[in-house]
Amino acid sequence: MGWAVGILVLLAALVFAGRRPVATRQAVRVLVGLFSAVTAVGAVVSGLRGAWIASLLLTLASAYFAASARARSARPQESLTRRDALATLGLAEGASAAEIRAAHRRLIRDAHPDRGGSSAQAARLNAARDRLLRP
Numbered sequence: 001m002g003w004a005v006g007i008l009v010l011l012a013a014l015v016f017a018g019r020r021p022v023a024t025r026q027a028v029r030v031l032v033g034l035f036s037a038v039t040a041v042g043a044v045v046s047g048l049r050g051a052w053i054a055s056l057l058l059t060l061a062s063a064y065f066a067a068s069a070r071a072r073s074a075r076p077q078e079s080l081t082r083r084d085a086l087a088t089l090g091l092a093e094g095a096s097a098a099e100i101r102a103a104h105r106r107l108i109r110d111a112h113p114d115r116g117g118s119s120a121q122a123a124r125l126n127a128a129r130d131r132l133l134r135p
Helices: 002-016 025-049 052-071 082-089 097-111 119-133
Strands: none
Touching: 025 052, 082 097, 082 119, 097 119
16 A cells, blocks of 8 residues: 555655646745655655565655755746846836836735735846846
């Protein structure tokens, strides 16, 4: 029974490894961490029952999930073009530095993760501001 769970976990890891997560990045990290803990417990139980191959597979799956949970930090924002940065902040070409800062402040209030926004949107707004203010 334990080996079947291990194989299913490994198959799920292979199938969903390249897909874009539906949940937030933090939720995915927590979920992957829980998978790591569950597979570690499964490895111990399988080892105690004498199913060494299943225990080995579950140990490898647990190590993979633990490493994956730690590696799922925020990805650096890809470089924006000037046009994309202006569109992100809702500005027209030729906006002054003061207008850029004001638009950024106005938009980041709602998009900041501490205020219920998404970290991806906040990162995009910050990248747009940086692109427009720094040559």
